[in-house]
Amino acid sequence: MFELLKARILHGYQAIPDPLKAKINQAFPGVPRLSAGADLAALAKCCPVNAISDSGLDLGRCIFCGKCQRLDPEAVSFEADFRLAADSREKLIIRPGQQDYPETSIQTRLPRQFRRSFALRNVSAAGCNACELELGACSNVNFDMGRYGIEVVASPRHADALILTGPISQNMEAALYSTWDAIPGPRFLILSGACAISGGIFAESDKIRRSFASKLTVTLYIPGCPAHPLSIIHGLVTLMRGR
Amino acid sequence: MIPIVMIIFLPLLLPGIINRSKAIMAGRKGQSIFQPYYHFAKLLGKDEVVSSTAGFITRIAPLIALAATLVAALFIPMGWQKSVLGFGGDFVLVLYLLALAKGIMVLAAMDSGSSFEGMGASRELSFTAFLEPAFMLILSALIYNGSLQSLASIISWHSINFHEVWSLISALLIASALYIMLLVEAARVPFDDPNTHLELTMIHEVMILDYSGFSLALIHYTAALKMLIYCSLISNLLIPGSFFWAPLIYFVLLFCQLVSIGLVESLMARFRMNRNLELVLVPVSISLLVMAALIARTLGGW
Amino acid sequence: MTNPSCLELPARLNSVAFFEQIRKLCQNGYSPMTLFGSKNRQLFCLLHQGAELKLLNGDFPSTLSFPSLSPQFPSFQILERELYEEQGLVPIGHPWLKPVRHPRGDIYEGYEFFASQSSALHEVGVGPVHAGVIEPGHFRFTCRGEIVEYLEIQLGYQHRGIIRIFEQDDIRDKVSLAECIAGDTAIGHALAYCGIVEALTATPPLGVRIRIIALELERIAMHLAVLSALAGDVAYLLGQNLLAALRTEVINTTLSICGSRFGKRWLCPGGVNYGIPMALAQGIVSNLKKTQNRIRLSCEAMLSEPSVLSRFDDTGKVTAPIASEYGFTGIVAKAAGLKLDSRVDFPLYPQIDFIPCTECSGDVYARAQLRYLEIMQSFDILFMLLKEPLDTKPLSQKPKEIKPDSLAISIVEGYRGRILHLAKTAGDGSTEFYRIVDPSLVNWQALAIAVRGEGISDFPLCNKSFDLSYCGSDL
The missing domain is CATH 3.30.460.80 (NADH:ubiquinone oxidoreductase Nqo5 subunit)
Incomplete structure (x- = not known):
């Protein structure tokens, strides 16, 4: 009994006061900055997921492994800014010299009825469990996305959005489509993590089927490997309520 | 007039208060107290997806359950001594209306053809088989020595009276039996976990897994209204005599009950499914005890 | 060896x-x-x-x-x-030749689940999409009322074809892939992979103490995650919240060192990418000491709470004879009483001296108690390793040339059990085969055996107490 009391007292109040404005540890690789004169060809050769090309750094493919930064710290740096989510695939490509990424990344708004209540249904389609654990962490005492009215629900019939994690294996394709069909409208698709957005490190595998993510309209992309809970919460709340 | 307003607007506040007390126990901010209202409003704007194997029962069940529970709520005293409607022996009607609401939802659960919902329905009914006799026994015991009266007058007749030891004991016993019934009917810990994501362990939530949109909103409201009914019965039982400040005490007692539900949910683990049945027998034994004691009192006359 | x-x-x-x-x-x-x-x-x-x-x-x-x-x-x-x-x-003569990963794509094509014709039994199928936020798998129960008579598990939904990607191109560039075999065991698999590369190229690694620190931090974090989820499964919210907050403390420690909460991007063949400067190490030690105290209080409270114990005790038993007959490893075997720990049998360098913890009853309580004991043990290892300076440069060295026609083996004790990587190079230096054996591959059978005779509503509890990896088994 006393151990429980002591444990509870030491636990205190654990919620991060404002997840949207939280300060994350400096070591965290967040929004990348490419210098204007970066040698993209050399960087592209070292990237394990082909995220760097002539147009810049594709956040939808980036797994934030830091190889490019270690190769050429002058050209690539990752700021400790978790506001990575964007509402279109084109916005995820960071051009050399681009400075304004988080300011313009999410401009869509959900209809008014979702301002204070948003129900998510997660389908893990061959995710490695890191993205799933981070999504589960969003409802824990620290991040507590329930305070914004966001919750993960048990049935697709209760949900407003499907949040997909994982690159979509061929064995999960059918289940994914039937879950999507069971969600009543208006419904939205959210892709969380590099694997969901582009196949990530599994993009070249022949056991992956990308048609679901490429054919349907996607409302929100949350980059990361895995997507950090603060990124997820920031993306969702910006969709629901704006800045 | 006021009770009707309360019946319409108050129920959705109850889950909000319970969730807030759980959040404070957990050390986090948690949802707003009005979150069930926002949730309800959002659901009104959603489409409905109905499974192709479901029949007409699935469509009409939420409406019938809502109607039955609403009418039952009109017979429940809420803070004032009188309820909106009342006649001698109306507690039988209340019991049957609540049973109708539950029965139609169970039928709809089996109509959906999913094996989980069938399991949830069978678990639900196994508890009901014990709780309804307990409820009936308690209320019959309370009218044993009087004429057939309305539910509101029975409760106010037997509500706590600090001058008489006997009424103190009987009111507390009946309130605790009703509290356990509240926990079972509202699907709270230790009988069921309302936030569980494990479809194999659900009792109540599994029956609503296939509903969406407007029907789902009605179901949430009906469940909250049922919670309000039981909480009102307990509160009214514990309001001493014909106190002038009865409504105020009613709200205080209501609040205390909700916070206590939140506390129990945070501090206790859920029972194993086969142990649930053991605990459901407690209201039955309390009701038999109260019935026997009231009979003895009338015959023995102390 | x-x-x-x-x-x-x-x-x-x-x-x-x-x-x-x-x-x-x-x-x-x-x-x-x-x-x-x-x-x-x-x-x-x-x-x-x-x-x-x-x-x-x-x-x-x-x-x-x-x-x-x-x-x-x-x-x-x-x-x-x-x-x-x-x-x-x-x-x-194989008793039941059923698909493991069905790479041919159609899950039930021609496969009949084991079914009974009796009218007293009914079948319940769960998955692949589950109600919670977890990986997909299919569980087919044959029940008599509420009691499970038989469970058949069908996995393979997570099959991503990872082995084929390992065997292509240069084996020295696959560390990010190894971290994604099972994201919650990123360090365990990455360490095993780095060991393969270092053996095949005869490159002695640097920063070896840091690698063990990373492995033990992961062990603590994931054991806490499992204990927290166990508490959540029995609706013991206080335990769930306390332990989840403590896990955040531990993975934020990993974040402060390498930038990822799961330790991805920390290890590389030849060493580590991130060292631990003295100031950071001191902060980590004081923080972890406080965290260890809170974990001790929370776990002792939870594992002595009567309502929790009534759920955990005697549920989901796997006894020692069954565990050794089926070759289970890791937490499953240790909780049944078998002393199987790769940190003792196949120690990495630097070797840590300790006695692996075991419990004897093999039920959910034993596995939970075992996780708590392993957490405390890992803390002791961490404090011992954090005393020395850990930021001496360089932190890693580039792997040399791949030796042709060589077979390498690398074993790591991940938090679930023994991780094995085995690789062979061909005459021209390309990879002939690369095999990954996650402990979950064999241990899934333990779950199927443990739930026989239990109530079906205890299944999620048993499943979580094993905490097996779907994607580690499916590759």
């Missing part, structure tokens, strides 16, 4: 002698770690007894079939199914 290391390629036996030798070794107490076939029609089998390893090499049988070892030695059941699925070799 040092771990990781290159092994001598054993003499090639013909297939009859190969299986005979396996049978003889198993009769003498050896148990299999892996059995597979390679592209050029060779069979390999790795067996162990305590710290002794035996590698056997044989030809494909000309009839493309062989007498099954499973009836006599059940630990081969999933290995033979895997061999059949990958190479088409039929194990004659």
Whole structure:
């Protein structure tokens, strides 16, 4: 009994006061900055997921492994800014010299009825469990996305959005489509993590089927490997309520 | 007039208060107290997806359950001594209306053809088989020595009276039996976990897994209204005599009950499914005890 | 045997002698770690007894079939199914040849689940999409009312074809891939992979103390995650919230060192990418000491709470005879009483001296208590390692050239159990095969056995107490 009391007292109040404005540890690789004169060809050769090309750094493919930064710290740096989510695939490509990424990344708004209540249904389609654990962490005492009215629900019939994690294996394709069909409208698709957005490190595998993510309209992309809970919460709340 | 307003607007506040007390126990901010209202409003704007194997029962069940529970709520005293409607022996009607609401939802659960919902329905009914006799026994015991009266007058007749030891004991016993019934009917810990994501362990939530949109909103409201009914019965039982400040005490007692539900949910683990049945027998034994004691009192006359 | 290391390629036996030798070794107490076939029609089998390893090499049988070892030695059941699925070799006499990862794509094509005709029994199927935020898998229960008579688990939904990607191109560039085999065991698999590369290129790694620190931090964080989820499954919210907050403390420590909460991007072949400066190390030690105290209070409170104990005790039992017969490893085996810990049998460098914890009852309580004991043990290891300076440069060295025609083995004790990576290079330096054995591959059978006779509503609790990896098993 006393151990429980002591444990509870030491636990205190654990919620991060404002997840949207939280300060994350400096070591965290967040929004990348490419210098204007970066040698993209050399960087592209070292990237394990082909995220760097002539147009810049594709956040939808980036797994934030830091190889490019270690190769050429002058050209690539990752700021400790978790506001990575964007509402279109084109916005995820960071051009050399681009400075304004988080300011313009999410401009869509959900209809008014979702301002204070948003129900998510997660389908893990061959995710490695890191993205799933981070999504589960969003409802824990620290991040507590329930305070914004966001919750993960048990049935697709209760949900407003499907949040997909994982690159979509061929064995999960059918289940994914039937879950999507069971969600009543208006419904939205959210892709969380590099694997969901582009196949990530599994993009070249022949056991992956990308048609679901490429054919349907996607409302929100949350980059990361895995997507950090603060990124997820920031993306969702910006969709629901704006800045 | 006021009770009707309360019946319409108050129920959705109850889950909000319970969730807030759980959040404070957990050390986090948690949802707003009005979150069930926002949730309800959002659901009104959603489409409905109905499974192709479901029949007409699935469509009409939420409406019938809502109607039955609403009418039952009109017979429940809420803070004032009188309820909106009342006649001698109306507690039988209340019991049957609540049973109708539950029965139609169970039928709809089996109509959906999913094996989980069938399991949830069978678990639900196994508890009901014990709780309804307990409820009936308690209320019959309370009218044993009087004429057939309305539910509101029975409760106010037997509500706590600090001058008489006997009424103190009987009111507390009946309130605790009703509290356990509240926990079972509202699907709270230790009988069921309302936030569980494990479809194999659900009792109540599994029956609503296939509903969406407007029907789902009605179901949430009906469940909250049922919670309000039981909480009102307990509160009214514990309001001493014909106190002038009865409504105020009613709200205080209501609040205390909700916070206590939140506390129990945070501090206790859920029972194993086969142990649930053991605990459901407690209201039955309390009701038999109260019935026997009231009979003895009338015959023995102390 | 040092771990990781290159092994001598054993003499090639013909297939009859190969299986005979396996049978003889198993009769003498050896148990299999892996059995597979390679592209050029060779069979390999790795067996162990305590710290002794035996590698056997044989030809494909000309009839493309062989007498099954499973009836006599059940630990081969999933290995033979895997061999059949990958190479088409039929194990004659196998009790139930069911798909492992069904790479052909259609899950139920031609496969009948084990079903009973009795009218007293009913079937419940759960998955692949589950109600919570977890990976997909299918569970087919045969129930009598609320009691589970039989459970059949069908996985394979997570199959991403990761082995094929490992075997392409340069084996030295695959660390990010290794971290994604199972994201919650990123450090365990990455460490095993780095060991393979270092053995194949004869590159001694740097920053070895930091690697062990990373591994133990992951062990603590994931054990806390499992304990928190166990509390959530029995609706013990206080325990769930306390332990989840403590896990955040631990993974934020990992974040402060390498930038990822799961330790991704920390390790690389040849060393580590991130060291721990003295100031950071001191902050970490003081923070972890406070966290350890809070964990002790929370776990002791939770594991002595009567309502929790009434759920945990006697649920989901796996006894020692079954565990050793089926070859279970890790938490499953330790909770049943078997002393199986790769940190003792196949220690990495630097070797840590300790006695692995075991429990004896093999139920959910034993596994929970065992996780708590392992957490405390890992803290002691961490504090010991954090005393020395950990930021001496350089932190890693580039791997040298790949040795051709070499076979390397690397074993790591991940938080679930023994992780095995085995790789061989061909004459031109390309990868002939790369095998990954996650502890979950064999341990899933433990869940199927443990729930027999339990209530179906206790299944999620049992499942979580094992905490097996779907994607580690499916690859």
